[in-house]
Amino acid sequence: MCSTRVILVNKKFMKTDKDGAAVLIFKDNQVLLVKHGPKAHHVNNVYGLPCGTIEPGENIKATAVRELKEETGLITKEDDLAVFPNNYFVSQIKYKDGILRTMSMTVFVCTKYSGILQNSQETIPEWVDISRLDKLDLLPNVTEAITLGGKIL
Numbered sequence: 001m002c003s004t005r006v007i008l009v010n011k012k013f014m015k016t017d018k019d020g021a022a023v024l025i026f027k028d029n030q031v032l033l034v035k036h037g038p039k040a041h042h043v044n045n046v047y048g049l050p051c052g053t054i055e056p057g058e059n060i061k062a063t064a065v066r067e068l069k070e071e072t073g074l075i076t077k078e079d080d081l082a083v084f085p086n087n088y089f090v091s092q093i094k095y096k097d098g099i100l101r102t103m104s105m106t107v108f109v110c111t112k113y114s115g116i117l118q119n120s121q122e123t124i125p126e127w128v129d130i131s132r133l134d135k136l137d138l139l140p141n142v143t144e145a146i147t148l149g150g151k152i153l
Helices: 060-072 130-135 142-150
Strands: 005-009 012-016 018-024 030-036 051-053 088-094 100-110 123-129
Touching: 012 100, 018 030, 018 060, 018 142, 030 060, 030 130, 030 142, 051 060, 060 100, 060 123, 100 142, 123 130, 130 142
Parallel strands: 018 100
Antiparallel strands: 005 012, 018 051, 030 123, 088 100
């Protein structure tokens, strides 16, 4: 089965290479981001949301739950992931191998979680002041997702 989809973006059809799920967690005036390290596919030291691609047989919320745990050590349940308007994003991301890939992500706001932050082999989770976002090297659509997701709280 081919996981490539063709979607309509800005009145143009665009093929996505991979579809994924991302998680937004807010705490006070901070948001949880992950900094990509040497073992990540993305360029080093770029920040993004805890996010990853859907595995075969997995639903989109299960992907979000799994990726949050893998990338941050935090635990949540599908029932604690809230949908918000316009939570689907598509962007082109350059990987370390130099290939530009078209990626999609469906973003959920996590309303309840447990655990303590833990680094993974690929990422370092970090609470970031929302006022500092413009000073960080962010993956595409991260600021917009934070802005839109924050409106439902």
